[in-house]
Amino acid sequence: GQSLEQPSEVTAVEGAIVQINCTYQTSGFYGLSWYQQHDGGAPTFLSYNALDGLEETGRFSSFLSRSDSYGYLLLQELQMKDSASYFCAVHYGGATNKLIFGTGTLLAVQP
Amino acid sequence: GAGVSQSPSNKVTEKGKDVELRCDPISGHTALYWYRQRLGQGLEFLIYFQGNSAPDKSGLPSDRFSAERTGESVSTLTIQRTQQEDSAVYLCASSEGAYQPQHFGDGTRLSIL
Numbered sequence: 001g002q003s004l005e006q007p008s009e010v011t012a013v014e015g016a017i018v019q020i021n022c023t024y025q026t027s028g029f030y031g032l033s034w035y036q037q038h039d040g041g042a043p044t045f046l047s048y049n050a051l052d053g054l055e056e057t058g059r060f061s062s063f064l065s066r067s068d069s070y071g072y073l074l075l076q077e078l079q080m081k082d083s084a085s086y087f088c089a090v091h092y093g094g095a096t097n098k099l100i101f102g103t104g105t106l107l108a109v110q111p
Numbered sequence: 112g113a114g115v116s117q118s119p120s121n122k123v124t125e126k127g128k129d130v131e132l133r134c135d136p137i138s139g140h141t142a143l144y145w146y147r148q149r150l151g152q153g154l155e156f157l158i159y160f161q162g163n164s165a166p167d168k169s170g171l172p173s174d175r176f177s178a179e180r181t182g183e184s185v186s187t188l189t190i191q192r193t194q195q196e197d198s199a200v201y202l203c204a205s206s207e208g209a210y211q212p213q214h215f216g217d218g219t220r221l222s223i224l
Contacts, residue, residue, distance in 0.1 A: 045214065101155075
């Protein structure tokens with residue numbers, strides 16, 4: 001089957017850097033995505049890694065190591081508005097584009 | 112253009128009733144997905160449509176759940192004989208194609224009394 005593990009909660013202060021880890025076990029892995037979801041809102045796409053290495057998008061970076069079945073999301077220069085849940089999601093399924101989501105990491109940014 | 116639109120935004124119904132949820136994807140997006148999110152949980156895949164291919168229904172939890180999509184347009188998710196465990200937010204997403212970012216609607220919050 002498929003499973004993903006990520007920490008349930010992380011707390012950090014404004015201006016800091018935080019890393020949210022994600023480990024996965026799945027067959028037919030095609031890539032790892034990260035989504036942000038504010039309380040009561042829709043998930044929004046942050047990044048996608050299909051190959052090993054680091055992808056940078058502004059203050060957010062995402063890393064993937066396929067050999068280690070591991071990835072992380074790095075948030076720099078944290079702002080209060082970054083307080084949200086962050087989900088890693090594995091793309092798998094061959095011809096289909098199913099996403100299997102982790103249970104999410106609740107990030108609390110404190111002043 | 113407009114994002115993914117879902118309706119209704121909220122639905123309260125009695126146990127045993129049927130409900131129909133609607134999703135309007137982003138124009139031109141060939142792929143459409145339905146997910147379920149229970150309170151405090153991650154997203155649970157339900158069904159995936161890609162163009163005119165047969166849908167991937169592997170995530171539907173029971174035969175009370177069904178979904179349709181005509182071409183690359185609107186999709187409806189139907190839950191028959193609703194049960195209290197069906198209470199959740201039902202999210203729809205669309206993407207330009209396989210392995211492209213998925214864009215989510217705001218969801219339908221379904222409450223079964």
